[in-house]
Amino acid sequence: MTAYKDLMAVERATQALAQVAGRLGWDQETMMPCGAADQRAEETGALAAVLHTRRCDPRRGDLLAAAEVGGPDEVARAQLRHIRRDFDRATRVPEDLAVALARLTSRAQGQWAAARAADDPAAFAPVLAEVVRLKREEAAALARGGDLYEALLDDYEPGMTVARLDAMFAEMRPRLVALRARALAADWPTLDAHFDEQAQLRLARELARRFGYDFARGRIDMAVHPFSSGSGDDVRITTRVNESDPFNCLYSTIHETGHACYEQGIEPAYRLTPLGQGVSMGVHESQSRIYENQLGRGRAFCGWLYGRMREAFGDFGIAGEETFYRAVNRVHRGHIRTEADEVQYNLHIMLRYDLERALIAGDLVTGDLEAAWNDRFAADFGYPVDRASNGALQDVHWSVGLFGYFPTYSLGNVYAGCLYRAMQGAVQGLEGQLAQGDLSGATAWLRDGVQCHGGLYEPGEVIARACGQAAGAEPLLVYLEEKFGALMP
Ligand code: ZN
Secondary structure, eight states: OHHHHHHHHHHHHHHHHHHHHHHHHHHHHHTOOGGGHHHHHHHHHHHHHHHHHHHHOHHHHHHHHHHHTSOOOHHHHHHHHHHHHHHHHHHHSOHHHHHHHHHHHHHHHHHHHHHHHHTOHHHHHHHHHHHHHHHHHHHHHHHTTSOHHHHHHTTTSTTOOHHHHHHHHHHHHHHHHHHHHHHHHSOOOOOOSOOOHHHHHHHHHHHHHHTTOOGGGOOEEEOSSOOEEOOTTOOEEEEOOOTTOHHHHHHHHHHHHHHHHHHHHSOGGGTTSTTSSOSOHHHHHHHHHIIIIIITTSHHHHHHHHHHHHHHHOOOSOOSHHHHHHHHTOOOOOOOGGGOOTTTHHHHHHHHHHHHHHHHHTSSOGGGHHHHHHHHHHHHHSSOOOSGGGTTTSOSGGGGTOTTOTHHHHHHHHHHHHHHHHHHHHSTTHHHHHHTTOOHHHHHHHHHHTGGGTTSSOHHHHHHHHHTSOOOSHHHHHHHHHHHHHHOO
16 A cells, blocks of 8 residues: 555656646747747756656556555556556657657658648658658557557557457448538538627637636637647636637637546546546547537537627628528538548548558558548548648648547547437436537536546446447447438438
8 A cells, every 4th residue: 555655646746747748838839939949848858858757767667566466446446557558658668769759750740841831742751751660660669569550549549449440430431421422512501701809709718618617727828729738727728710710719619628628527536646637539539529519519509609699790691590500510622630520520530540550550651641642532532632731741640650649539529429329318408408508417417427537447438338338430420410411401
């Protein structure tokens, strides 16, 4: 028991330092003066080195081994499971490889940004080849003879396997391609008005509050790319404003509010421990997606939002709730994943998943990536990629070494589909509440079923417990086919 207590004291200090590092990152995206970039890089690097040393510290391994023989209770067992996974991953990767990867990805990110600006995939291919080579080395060190890609995936979605992802995507792809073809053939209303920046921000704050965001333990600032950061009692989100497209600000705020409510909803006793944060990227994304899509883009809530937007912006040229609901859910040709509608979003992910698996397996070389991307895009989306910045160069992930991350976006959508089906059966009067802009029943159900547990259960288990059955793609597919089928008379 002493070993466990001593270990947890070390972990709390490490978690606190990690929160500080995260807050530096938040500051860099929101507040930092532009002249501070070099100094900030040094500050961040120093903190990262401290964190790495603490993660790999042999004394941590000794305390962990001693604590593991103590017959711990459920919470302690879960804490130890997280610490064991983290310690093994940190110590399996040789120090010089970790340093080389950090240096290379920092350089590769700059080269990616330049190549994207110049629409020049050939300028990025050589450095990406280096990233892939080092990621394969890292994966080999982690996998110990197992599947390389799966070893990388495990960083973001512990316990998920390639076999299960393959089966899930095989079920989704033909049905989504068919739905996409129908949806693109339909007519969709668009907004054509000016939406005042301050009025958008006031409404965004109101939406965050209605979806359960606690401003006493959070704040909203502006950033180029919306994100949420932090855990426990300091969870911050950012948003952005486009005065001709209010849905950008409003729905990205709802999305980030979902991430933030997950962190704010975790059992307070877990604060600054390994259990005190969202358990995986997929479960995290399930919370942001169900807030944004199933709830926020649902018919009932859109009816309320239409009235609220008329109050905030006056007549913006959309006549009636039904037209507004169709404008919110408009399906259109687009190349950019982050701007994709619900129908096409997962097709973007499957494309990236198959290509990054081929890169890590050594079956695809980076010089052939653009052609492979464009072929696949045309097949699944039915229209061609017009330029590389709208194709293989659009996402930052590969340049910074995030291989195995993309499928967690689709897992989030699949989990959200399962959770929404279960929520509809569990929350009495849900539709009536949503039609009043009242999210309290929905968000309380998510907090009690998913969010409060933090890292207590494995990702698949927390979803299965909340839904009463194992997660699968069927509820999401039925939801999409029914929703968009009704939107395309
Ligand atoms: Zn997200």
